[in-house]
Amino acid sequence: MAGSTVSRHIERLKTWRVPGERFTRLSDAVGSMQQKAARIQRQLGSFNDAWDQLVPDAIVKCTRVEAKRGGTVHVIARSASIAFELDRTLRNGLLNELRKACNGSITNVRVRVGSVGTEGTASR
Secondary structure, eight states: OHHHHHHHHHHHHHHHTSOOOOOOSHHHHHHHHHHHHHHHHHHHHHHHHHHHHHSOHHHHTTEEEEEEETTEEEEEESSHHHHHHHHHHIIIIIHHHHHHHSSSOOOEEEEEEOOOOSSTTOOO
């Protein structure tokens, strides 16, 4: 009896560890990419909306939301002083407000100094 339980468990594990489905048609691959892009847009789009509403205008104009990977949002700041100010603001409660306001799970916001462009993320 114990042998059959183990063999059922092994068979179930085999189904979990099967390589992903390979696409044979281009239309299947495009459909999959569209679904992935739509999910990313929903998550990052809601974060961008929350970012524009909750972060002070002076900081928004000097920053750019770059990406979201595994719950960590990567933000680029124009200068070290802006990055420091943003870090202090996030630690003083802004991070919790952003978590409440957006759809995806946000565990951390990483800020680095880099090129932002002329307008940052400001859509105002």
